[in-house]
Amino acid sequence: MNAGEEKFWKIFFELYEALPRQGPGDRDSTAAALRLCRELPPAPDILDLGCGTGAQTVHLAELTDGQIVAVDNHPPFIERLDATLRGAGLQPRVRALVADMAAPGLPEAGFDLVWSEGALYSISLERALPVCRSLLRPGGYLAFTDAVWRKPGAPAEVRETFELDYPSMGDVESVGALLQRSGFEVLEHFTLPDEAWWAEFYEPMSEQIERLRTRHADDPEALEIIEQLAAEPELHRRYSEYYAYEFFVARTRQG
Ligand SMILES: C[S@@+](CC[C@H](N)C(=O)[O-])C[C@H]1O[C@@H](n2cnc3c(N)ncnc32)[C@H](O)[C@@H]1O
Numbered sequence: 431m432n433a434g435e436e437k438f439w440k441i442f443f444e445l446y447e448a449l450p451r452q453g454p455g456d457r458d459s460t461a462a463a464l465r466l467c468r469e470l471p472p473a474p475d476i477l478d479l480g481c482g483t484g485a486q487t488v489h490l491a492e493l494t495d496g497q498i499v500a501v502d503n504h505p506p507f508i509e510r511l512d513a514t515l516r517g518a519g520l521q522p523r524v525r526a527l528v529a530d531m532a533a534p535g536l537p538e539a540g541f542d543l544v545w546s547e548g549a550l551y552s553i554s555l556e557r558a559l560p561v562c563r564s565l566l567r568p569g570g571y572l573a574f575t576d577a578v579w580r581k582p583g584a585p586a587e588v589r590e591t592f593e594l595d596y597p598s599m600g601d602v603e604s605v606g607a608l609l610q611r612s613g614f615e616v617l618e619h620f621t622l623p624d625e626a627w628w629a630e631f632y633e634p635m636s637e638q639i640e641r642l643r644t645r646h647a648d649d650p651e652a653l654e655i656i657e658q659l660a661a662e663p664e665l666h667r668r669y670s671e672y673y674a675y676e677f678f679v680a681r682t683r684q685g
Contacts, residue, residue, distance in 0.1 A: 434651075446636050447506050453548030454627040454675045455575060459620075460547070461488045466541055466618045466679040467571040472544035474498065477565060479531040479558075480549020483520035484511035485630065488547060489527045491524050498524040499541075502549075528643070532557060539567050546574040548675065551596050555605065559612035563682060572614060572680045575622065577673055578602055584672035591665060592673070597601050602676055614680035620677040632663035 431440075445450050474496040478487045482499035484507075491498055502508050509599045517583070528537060531546075532553045544565055550558035555576065562572050577592070577602045582591075590598050606616050625631040646652035 434516070437651060438655050438658075440617060441646075441652055442572065442659065443504070443506065445635065445638055445642060445659055446608070447510070448482070448641075450630050451485035452482070452507070452631075453575075453623055454631050456622075456626040456630055457489045459575075459622050459677060460486050460624050461493055461657065462678045463573045463618065463679050464490070464493055464588050465571060465669070467681075469569070470494075470496075470542055470571065475499075475540060476543045476545060477534075477536065477541045479523060479534070479544065479546040480552060481511060481526070482505070482549070483507050484514060484526065486545065486547045486555050487511060487524060487533045488514060488518065488520070489518050489637060491518075496523075496543070499536065500524065500526045501531060501536075503525075503528060503530050511555045511610070520682075532561060534561075534565075536565060538564050541565050541570060542567055543571045543573065549578075550573050551576055551599070555600075555608055559608065559614070562612050566682050568682060568684060570682050571617075572682075574611075575675045575677050578676045580672055580674050585669065588665065588669045588672055591661075595611050599673075604662055605676070605678060609678065609680050610683075613683050615683045617679045617681055619678045622677060623672065626665055626675070632666065636660075636663055 452624055464645055472495060473496060476490055476496045476498045478498060478500040481487045481502050487498060500511060505528050508526045508528045515524050515526060519650045530610045533670040575598055579599060602619060609616050639656060642656045
């Protein structure tokens, strides 16, 4: 990693580590997706992949009587989640681990439900779905959010941003087809409402960006990176008609 990249990631994590969550989502959407997993056992074994600081992990703990393992490959996120779990008295029912979701080192067929909000894309859905399937028991559920195109004709600024961040981003149909090919039956999907982008993600992000602008006021290179990061909520404000976060709920197909 060169010095410029190193600086980008330093500022990026300074921003993201301070947020209540690291992607769009909210408790109501988590609860709605969970209700679609209709035949879960009373105390399911749940795996939350790419949990970040664990906003949805805590919601899952509140909404179920299950045992939860939450995994992220960024150690400071896991340290913060650990502190949250200790504070809320949720250990040992919920465990937070530093691991790579591509090879988490967890037992095959060990879970009733694999959850992931805004994270599977990090290793591409093509790689992630077989990993999820191998971790699920027969009849197990997979619930995840993923960015999808809503309609064609997105302006160049939007297309260029996603070509950098998520070049293989598809639409609802292509994700559904990939789920089918990966051994899942799609039960339902729904679009996250716009509030789920703002209340716990872009609004706190915008406040934190103001703080970073003040903190780094005498560092032009840092300020440039901060403006790059500030462009994301602005892009969403202007162009959200072209893309969405979709919650997919699927179940392993037998045979
Ligand atoms: C967009 S954030 C979403 C975090 C959280 N689920 C939420 O909605 O607030 C994606 C998360 O995936 C994690 N991540 C990226 N690649 C990963 C990998 N290979 N293994 C585990 N976690 C990964 C990142 O560290 C980050 O916390």
